[in-house]
Structures are given as C-alpha cells and as structure tokens.
Amino acid sequence: MKFTKMHGLGNSYIYVDGFREKIPDEECLPDLASEVANPYTGIGSDGLILILPSNVADVRMRVFNSDGSEAKNCGNGLRCVSKYAYEQQHVEQANFSIETFGAIVESQVHLDEEGKVSEVTVDMGVPRLKRKEVPMRGKGGALEAHVIDATEPINGNDYTFTAVSMGNPHAVFFVDNFADAPVESVGPLVEKADLFPEGTNVEFISMKNTSEIDFAVWERGSGVTQACGTGACAAVVAAVLNGEAKKDEAITVHLPGGDLTIHWSSKDDHVWMKGPAVTVCTGTYFPA
Numbered sequence: 001m002k003f004t005k006m007h008g009l010g011n012s013y014i015y016v017d018g019f020r021e022k023i024p025d026e027e028c029l030p031d032l033a034s035e036v037a038n039p040y041t042g043i044g045s046d047g048l049i050l051i052l053p054s055n056v057a058d059v060r061m062r063v064f065n066s067d068g069s070e071a072k073n074c075g076n077g078l079r080c081v082s083k084y085a086y087e088q089q090h091v092e093q094a095n096f097s098i099e100t101f102g103a104i105v106e107s108q109v110h111l112d113e114e115g116k117v118s119e120v121t122v123d124m125g126v127p128r129l130k131r132k133e134v135p136m137r138g139k140g141g142a143l144e145a146h147v148i149d150a151t152e153p154i155n156g157n158d159y160t161f162t163a164v165s166m167g168n169p170h171a172v173f174f175v176d177n178f179a180d181a182p183v184e185s186v187g188p189l190v191e192k193a194d195l196f197p198e199g200t201n202v203e204f205i206s207m208k209n210t211s212e213i214d215f216a217v218w219e220r221g222s223g224v225t226q227a228c229g230t231g232a233c234a235a236v237v238a239a240v241l242n243g244e245a246k247k248d249e250a251i252t253v254h255l256p257g258g259d260l261t262i263h264w265s266s267k268d269d270h271v272w273m274k275g276p277a278v279t280v281c282t283g284t285y286f287p288a
Ligand SMILES: N[C@@H](CCC[C@H](N)C(=O)O)C(=O)O
Pocket: 011, 063, 065, 070, 071, 072, 073, 074, 075, 076, 077, 168, 169, 201, 219, 220, 221, 222, 225, 227, 228, 229, 230, 231
C-alpha cells in the first residue's frame, strides 16, 4: 500500500490516496491505523487518514486515531489533505471543498515561490456549543444549554472547563501554571469520563494576552500530540466565550509543534484556521 506521511505542526498521519490505491476493507481500517501509527513495528504517526473521492465535495477525508477509533474531524489533517489534493492534482483550483464526517468545509491553499503548498486556510464552520451537540450527558433542558466555565463531577472530583464541538468534542481547561498543566493525568481521565458518551479531546490553555494562547492537548484516541487543529479552534472559541479574547481578532495559538492563526468571525459565526502543512516522505507499507 503506497502512503505519504505528512504533518501539521508535528501532528503526523499516514495518508493513503483512495483516488489511486485500493483501500483495505472497512473492518481492517481500525487495526491498520494502529499498525501504521506504531513507531516500532509500523511507520510511526498519530493515526491514519484516507483521502477519498466524494459525491458531495471535491475530496473526502476519513480520520482514524492511533487507537483505531474513527474521528469526525481533524484540523491538521484538513490542511495536509488540502496540500496533497492540490499538489497531486485531485483538484485544480486553490479553493475547494472537503467532505468530513457529516460536514463539508472550504479550504484555500497558499503557494510558495516553487508552486508548492506551504500554508492552508480552512473554514472550520460554526462551533457547536449545546451540551447535546458536544455531546455531553445531561438531563432535560440542560442538554440545550452551553457548557461555559462549568464545574462537572468526574470520578468523584470537580473539574471546571468549557465544552466545544468543532465536529469533534473538546473540553477546554484554563490553567494558571501552564508549564505544570496536568495533560497526562487529567487528560486521559476526562477523555474517557462517562460524562462524554463519545469521549473527548482535552485541551489545557493559558492566555498570554488577549491575542495569544499557550496550548497543550491530550487527544482522544491518540494521547499527547504536538498539535490539534480542531483543539486550537475550540481553544479560541472557549477564550471568546470566557471573555478572554474577542471575535474577529486573529488569535495566535502556540501549540507544542508551532503556531496556528485562528479567528472566530462574528459575520457568519464561522471559525477560520490558517497554518502550515508538510510532506515528510512517501513509501510502500506492507500490511501484516
Ligand atoms: N489532531 C486532530 C484531531 C484528530 C481527531 C481527534 N483525536 C478526535 O478523536 O476527535 C486535529 O488536528 O484536529
């Protein structure tokens, strides 16, 4: 199976081109994702992404985490899929659409002087804020309410966070001491809490000022990663909802792997993400 390894700020996936390659049977995909992600016996990545033809958009993206679970969205993946689709001429224009699990997003590639895609802007759509949309468990009217700076019990302790869906779920924690953010202790505990029927990605953020955010993440299905594009969008949404940042202002999110520029537009409520996409290598993988 031919593959391309790409990363967005160190959040790396193995990309398989379904326009050219026969994609393995559906039931094999979770195991394949775990296998290719393994740094010792596989290629090494945060998961697997399929680039596929679409009936409703120019390209379709499917994302599998390194534990084999399928995710509904991936911001860094969208930028890498955009670079791949443009450079491999699956699309002809610099602006095109990508089908994700349940949504269609618009992407625009930016070229360097050699005509290669260096950066990509993606319209990440409208954040979903209702408890039932995240999704989070709750009763009656609470399911319609937003979860902003809310304190919820998890495994007998109280945790305060803001919940945002960017097509996938995020629990965003503001931390005072960013260097000591409990990413590896609180991250997995919240990821798998019963409160989140589909699990959640968990972000720890700290405002440097009103236009810069320090960011660390525990990703659902992959653990600590260098970057999470949807997580960075959720962080900006959480910052605005908590009065720490403003809509329509470009916010720089400092992730472990580098910076993303995000803004939440008041015009149409859409969140926009701009950042790099990088090709690491291509090769042939021999499935077990
Ligand atoms: N790294 C991604 C998100 C990948 C999926 C996520 N772990 C989930 O299960 O929702 C990004 O850049 O957004």
